[in-house]
Amino acid sequence: MDYINTLFLIGALLLCASILASSLSSRLGIPLLLIFLIIGMLAGEDGLGGISFDNTDTAFMIGSLALAIILLDGGMRTKVESFRVGLWPAISLASFGVILTASLTGLLTAWLLELHWLQGMLLGAIVGSTDAAAVFSLLQGKGLNLKQRVGATLEIESGSNDPMAIFLTITLVEMLASGEQDVSWSFLLAFVQQFGIGGLCGLAGGILLVSLVNRVKLATGLYPLLITSGAILVFAFANSIGGSGFLAIYLTGLVLGNRRVHNLQNILHVQDGMAWLSQIGMFLMLGLLVTPSEMMPIAGPAILIALFLIFVARPLAVMICLAPFVFPWRERLFIAWVGLRGAVPIILAIFPLLAGLEQAQLLFNIAFVVVLVSLLLQGSSLPLAAKFCRVEIPPQPEPLQRTSLDVAVEGEYEVMIYQLENANWCVGVALRELSMPDDSRIAAVFRGSQLLHPRGSTRLALNDVLCVIGRPRDLPALSKLFSRPRAASYLESRRFFGDFILEGDAELGAVGRFYGFSVPEELVKLTLADFLGKRFGGHPVVGDKLEWEGQAWVVAAVDSDTILKVGLKLASGKPTIPPGF
Secondary structure, eight states: OHHHHHHHHHHHHHHHHHHHHTHHHHHHTOOHHHHHHHHHHHHSTTSSSOOOOOOHHHHHHHHHHHHHHHHHHHHHHOOGGGHHHHHHHHHHIIIIIHHHHHHHHHHHHHHHHTOOHHHHHHHHHHTOSOOHHHHHHHHHHTTOOBOHHHHHHHHHHHHHSHHHHHHHHHHHHHHHHHTOOSOOTHHHHHHHHHHHHHHHHHHHHHHHHHHHHHHOOOOTTHHHHHHHHHHHHHHHHHHHTTSOHHHHHHHHHHHHHTSOOTTHHHHHHHHHHHHHHHHHHHHHHHHHHOOGGGGGGGHHHHHHHHHHIIIIIHHHHHHHHTTTSOOOHHHHHHHHHTOOOOHHHHHHTHHHHHHTOTTHHHHHHHHHHHHHHHIIIIIHTHHHHHHHHTOBOOOOOOOSEEEEOTTTSSSSOEEEEEEOOTTOTTTTOBGGGOOOOTTOEEEEEEETTEEEOOOTTOBOOTTOEEEEEEOGGGHHHHHHHHOOOOHHHHHHHHHHHOSEEEETTOBHHHHHHHHTOOOOGGGTTOBHHHHHHHHTTTOOOTTOEEEETTEEEEEEEEETTEEEEEEEEOTTSSOOOOTTO
């Protein structure tokens, strides 16, 4: 009993310390996951805690379960709309990109450490994929609002490339364990089996879970548990019949997050907490598992391998895999830099230990150093990289809070809470004068502690809190109406998009005459939407920029693949008033 209480005490202390230490992440610019990892190392065998933990079986089990929950959460938050611009580039990176990165890194490792080429390739496979937990956590934690093409590609890639790395690692471990020296056709067969079965199980499991959640009547708190347990069932089933469980659970989350699911927002809130708990627990455990003193002899070669991976292997793989797609060089550079390594390489490095392979401990220690270097170097520099590569766009206004009404109301209605700030144009305006989207209403107005019944003659005042009922599709229009970006954000938006916002259906000839620049005769009748859409490969996103005829044209609003608004920044940098005005 005392032993169990001690475990509870130590576990609770480590968890509390990790959560409280998370506030240091933004202050010091250190990636949050690295803080969790360091706390685990400090509590470990060589640290202040002196806790000895070397049970690789337990670490593998807990790590796999935690990673599955993180992938489920990531899939539920990935919107199918992002596939429009990110699916095929991400698939290219998640398949050929992982193979290229693993091959280049493996060859260097074999040469540098004088290992057999298969052992070198095994290390390349272990560290070859970007980590979903690291990418999801750092992109959200740093508050980066990336261009959709970049953000979608990174999120889909990180969520879907783990199965490829796991497949390569397991295949190479089996080859080394059996003494095979060459790659056979069974490699391709195993690849098709893993991804085919995993994909089918994930899609079928997601559809079945959606149907189940929408049919059964449960207490509100049980729906998230049903989703999580059902998704883990899909994960385990796919693994048991020879498929990729990680691909299956990611696709299950993707289906759940993009279908109409009863009580989805509450499920997402609970799932967010479970994903955080999984990340903290996984990195704490991996920190406990490692023995830092054993890494000192191989620190030099391991750092060289990490730097080669970051500056050579990953960039080369990205440039080759994205060559068929329309990505400006700055976007390619940023995607290459966000090749973050996290818990997945450390978990994969446990496979050789479990199989009892020669040099297994060496591979594990090198993988751990690679993860440390990646989190410290790449993770801490993400905001600077985003600024240098110009892939960040001004943030869009958001409500203070959103709550779904799907528990009691049929339809995708939500309650959105807004507070009117300084300089919001609708302060002092009567409600009847507001141009709101159809099917949206102001349900209540709070003025201080007073609840007002909204009428057409009610005039809005500064600091009023509005409870608006509307649909998610109307969120941009409602937020633009009732939210006011801070002055700094407003100025940033003007600098980014320019002083003039034009309609996408405006003709180039008319725009040229109005602003005083020439347009070639063959382009006079072409609309801005058609002209810029072709220049951006038919899949434009907000933030795409083109320098043409001495002017800067920036895509400001997009619906599917149709450009609705275009920002114009004139060459002089000053507004030009046409003759006669």
